[in-house]
Amino acid sequence: xxxxxxxxVSLQLAEINRHSWVTAGGKGELELELPMMDVVQTHxxxxxxxxxxxxxxxxxxxxxxxxxxxxIMELLSPK
Numbered sequence: 001x002x003x004x005x006x007x008x009v010s011l012q013l014a015e016i017n018r019h020s021w022v023t024a025g026g027k028g029e030l031e032l033e034l035p036m037m038d039v040v041q042t043h044x045x046x047x048x049x050x051x052x053x054x055x056x057x058x059x060x061x062x063x064x065x066x067x068x069x070x071x072i073m074e075l076l077s078p079k
Contacts, residue, residue: 044078045076051072051076
């Protein structure tokens, strides 16, 4: 095993995040990203009538949402 592999195996993730190679040019700590739900503003769509038809068409045009009714159900889901 080469020396770098030994170093990586022996360090904990917290130690790696504090290492100068990771924090170079920063404040000394790695700034981790916030969870997506904390960054992106979301709200529950109250009904199928509230779904913007242009947005629905754009999503459907991606080709991975072939079942329109299922897509609307997913968009209305509070999860």
